[in-house]
Amino acid sequence: MLSVFCSPSRYTQGPNATVSLGEEIVKLGLEGPALIIAGKSAISLLSEVWQSSLRAAGLRYSVFQFGGECSSSEIERAKTAARQSETRIVIGAGGGKVLDTARAVAADLKLPVVNCPTVASSDAPCSALSVVYTDEGVFHEYRIYGRNPDLVLVDTEVIARSPARLLVAGMGDALATWFEAKVCSDSNVRNMRGGASTRSALALAELCYKTLLADGVDALQALQSHTVTPALDRLVEANTLLSGLGFESSGLAAAHAIHNGLTAAAETHSFFHGEKVAFGVLVQLMLESKAPEVVEQVLDFSTSVGLPVTFSDIGLAAPGPEALEQIARRATAKGETIHNEPFPVTAEIVIDALREADEAGEDWKRRHRRTMSI
Ligand SMILES: [Zn+2]
Numbered sequence: 001m002l003s004v005f006c007s008p009s010r011y012t013q014g015p016n017a018t019v020s021l022g023e024e025i026v027k028l029g030l031e032g033p034a035l036i037i038a039g040k041s042a043i044s045l046l047s048e049v050w051q052s053s054l055r056a057a058g059l060r061y062s063v064f065q066f067g068g069e070c071s072s073s074e075i076e077r078a079k080t081a082a083r084q085s086e087t088r089i090v091i092g093a094g095g096g097k098v099l100d101t102a103r104a105v106a107a108d109l110k111l112p113v114v115n116c117p118t119v120a121s122s123d124a125p126c127s128a129l130s131v132v133y134t135d136e137g138v139f140h141e142y143r144i145y146g147r148n149p150d151l152v153l154v155d156t157e158v159i160a161r162s163p164a165r166l167l168v169a170g171m172g173d174a175l176a177t178w179f180e181a182k183v184c185s186d187s188n189v190r191n192m193r194g195g196a197s198t199r200s201a202l203a204l205a206e207l208c209y210k211t212l213l214a215d216g217v218d219a220l221q222a223l224q225s226h227t228v229t230p231a232l233d234r235l236v237e238a239n240t241l242l243s244g245l246g247f248e249s250s251g252l253a254a255a256h257a258i259h260n261g262l263t264a265a266a267e268t269h270s271f272f273h274g275e276k277v278a279f280g281v282l283v284q285l286m287l288e289s290k291a292p293e294v295v296e297q298v299l300d301f302s303t304s305v306g307l308p309v310t311f312s313d314i315g316l317a318a319p320g321p322e323a324l325e326q327i328a329r330r331a332t333a334k335g336e337t338i339h340n341e342p343f344p345v346t347a348e349i350v351i352d353a354l355r356e357a358d359e360a361g362e363d364w365k366r367r368h369r370r371t372m373s374i
Pocket of ligand 1: 123277
């Protein structure tokens, strides 16, 4: 098997990076008209900057307001808008689902794509795939494309104004990267691009984990005061670039499959991708019977930034055997990344690992409640 490493053609990050959007597109030799697929808040926050930046670069554009879910029907709706405006470049601006939709539209229409995340809530912006859900929000499929985005542009001033919970969710997604990448590399399984992992991808995944541990808490505080500090800047890069390159060029394992399993429980729908992934990391550690120090480090980190560590933290109050079985069956479906683990994974052992993860989280909370009350 050949080793394959993929990345966007260009990654641009910094305060007020949106001002340079038009210039950055022109530097890549791309031409309009552009279709900007954007969420409501991105439109109200950025439309004036888009106008001045894209006009100055001589790019015509129109805006398509995103309907809220990255589903097949929403992708088709956006494709119709792109055809009507004779679009030659697709720009996604908003959260993960907006960008997933923009990549799907661009891939179907064979157009270049620019991703401008307005939150650092997942590692999707740099990837060449979309996670597609049903209109009801249940995980449906991964769509994998031939090319990564042409440009990923991250405006840290915009991120600094995003809700804290979304930055934390991004940390949850990034928390999985090192653990899943290591499994895939050790097992020598195919990464998301169909090749073996590289030392480069694994090193980026490890740097991602180290950056979370070092900067997670400080970055969260910076975001809460809407300030772009060096810690927030590094953390945004970890959530977006390091995690994105790490997962795609090394691969996914149990944590993301558990996430997909959790989407089968309606109670978890109000929780973000990264929040469910963070609980999935704990489940993966249980499946792998990881050393207590490793579990403790993850529990310390997750609780320090407010990521879920128990069933009740992700909306599942005392789930019964049927609910757990439904989650485990979905997580172990044929083709799921949980089968990248170096041992056979059945629904039965996933049910046990789900319970153990919840117990470990509850135990952490009990111990620290006691410490706090002393
Ligand atoms: Zn993810």
